[in-house]
Amino acid sequence: MLNFDPTQANSRLWGDVVKNLNPYIPGEQPKHANLCKLNTNENPFPPSPKVAEAIAQAISNQAENLRLYPAPESDELRATLANVYQLDKNQIFVGNGSDEVLAHIFACFFVKNLPVLTPEIGYSFYPVYADTFGINLKKVALKQDFSIDINDYNQPNSGIIFANPNAPTGILLDLENIKILLKNNPNSVVVVDEAYIDFAENPSSAISLIHEFDNLIVSQTFSKSRSLAGLRVGMAFANPSLIEALNRYKNSFNSYPIDRLAQAGAVASLQDTVYFQDCCQKVIALRQALVKNLTDLGFDVLPSQANFVFAKPPSQYGETKQVFEKLREQGVIVRHFNSTKIADYLRITIGTQAQNQRLINVLREFVPL
Ligand SMILES: *Cc1c(COP(=O)(O)O)cnc(C)c1O
Numbered sequence: 194m195l196n197f198d199p200t201q202a203n204s205r206l207w208g209d210v211v212k213n214l215n216p217y218i219p220g221e222q223p224k225h226a227n228l229c230k231l232n233t234n235e236n237p238f239p240p241s242p243k244v245a246e247a248i249a250q251a252i253s254n255q256a257e258n259l260r261l262y263p264a265p266e267s268d269e270l271r272a273t274l275a276n277v278y279q280l281d282k283n284q285i286f287v288g289n290g291s292d293e294v295l296a297h298i299f300a301c302f303f304v305k306n307l308p309v310l311t312p313e314i315g316y317s318f319y320p321v322y323a324d325t326f327g328i329n330l331k332k333v334a335l336k337q338d339f340s341i342d343i344n345d346y347n348q349p350n351s352g353i354i355f356a357n358p359n360a361p362t363g364i365l366l367d368l369e370n371i372k373i374l375l376k377n378n379p380n381s382v383v384v385v386d387e388a389y390i391d392f393a394e395n396p397s398s399a400i401s402l403i404h405e406f407d408n409l410i411v412s413q414t415f416s417k418s419r420s421l422a423g424l425r426v427g428m429a430f431a432n433p434s435l436i437e438a439l440n441r442y443k444n445s446f447n448s449y450p451i452d453r454l455a456q457a458g459a460v461a462s463l464q465d466t467v468y469f470q471d472c473c474q475k476v477i478a479l480r481q482a483l484v485k486n487l488t489d490l491g492f493d494v495l496p497s498q499a500n501f502v503f504a505k506p507p508s509q510y511g512e513t514k515q516v517f518e519k520l521r522e523q524g525v526i527v528r529h530f531n532s533t534k535i536a537d538y539l540r541i542t543i544g545t546q547a548q549n550q551r552l553i554n555v556l557r558e559f560v561p562l
Pocket residue numbers: 234289290291292293316356360386388413414415416422426427
């Protein structure tokens with residue numbers, strides 16, 4: 194292979210935009226066998242078997258196969274989403290993963306004069322998009338317990354974005370607070386990134402509020418609760434005029450973000466409601482068990498409504514970074530963020546029963562309690 198160090202690249206041929214980019218670094222995807230991979234919040238269960246059937250069907254269909262471009266507006270997928278979420282098709286936008294949908298949202302609604310507000314601890318892709326589009330992203334401190342105080346968002350802004358449940362804390366902001374936030378900021382687009390909402394114990398989605406608030410966008414994804422991170426499908430729900438802005442932007446960028454196989458697979462996933470609900474329930478039960486086991490070991494676990502927990506090891510384990518590295522040596526991969534305020538915590542994805550048990554067993558060996 195050509196010997197090339199990407200960190201040393203600084204081509205005289207590059208444009209200014211790319212010179213100043215600061216890309217997001219995803220959690221690692223190690224390839225070794227027998228790893229216990231609890232670092233990127235993927236679902237531990239496979240997608241509905243109907244997904245693979247629908248994709249096989251889409252490949253073998255003689256009349257409509259991969260020779261042809263996909264439906265540019267993903268009509269069948271949007272119609273199926275409309276049916277599941279009791280909305281109109283024109284309240285729905287779909288993209289190549291919710292990361293792409295979020296990038297379009299930044300481009301469409303946040304390139305304005307005032308800063309965009311976001312919790313200081315949140316999804317680390319937001320600052321990357323802000324950089325990409327030259328947006329002034331202002332980080333707002335969380336409360337001592339890592340929850341969001343909506344009163345801190347009563348300051349000039351041209352937009353607000355946060356994950357709910359928040360990442361990487363797992364903490365959920367309730368709908369009453371979201372309503373007040375929307376009322377207090379009527380001239381800003383407020384984006385609620387619900388990548389993990391299906392793992393909440395009670396129905397907590399803000400989707401129903403899009404009828405009442407024309408400044409709300411809710412984004413969701415097939416990557417976590419529908420076990421389809423590899424398919425790349427995400428969506429946004431909002432009133433038709435915000436959706437129209439996203440359509441215009443999409444059609445000025447890539448008319449076909451969702452390929453035929455992804456559209457077919459996503460539709461099949463939505464149609465298998467029983468499988469989906471069962472899968473979410475299993476993850477919730479596994480989370481409750483893992484929280485108990487970690488707490489018994491002396492971990493301080495934040496109250497999570499997501500498919501991961503954010504937990505601080507007890508002091509006798511030493512530095513959290515070392516716990517992370519020792520787990521890694523044992524083949525258990527979790528996520529550690531170096532930033533000061535959360536450096537004491539580990540983000541641990543909820544795995545299968547066997548994976549969670551392996552994590553606990555390895556931790557037990559560190560410190561015989
Ligand atoms: C995983 C995640 C996403 C991205 O999901 P994709 O649909 O896979 O692009 C967006 N927001 C948050 C908070 C996430 O954790």
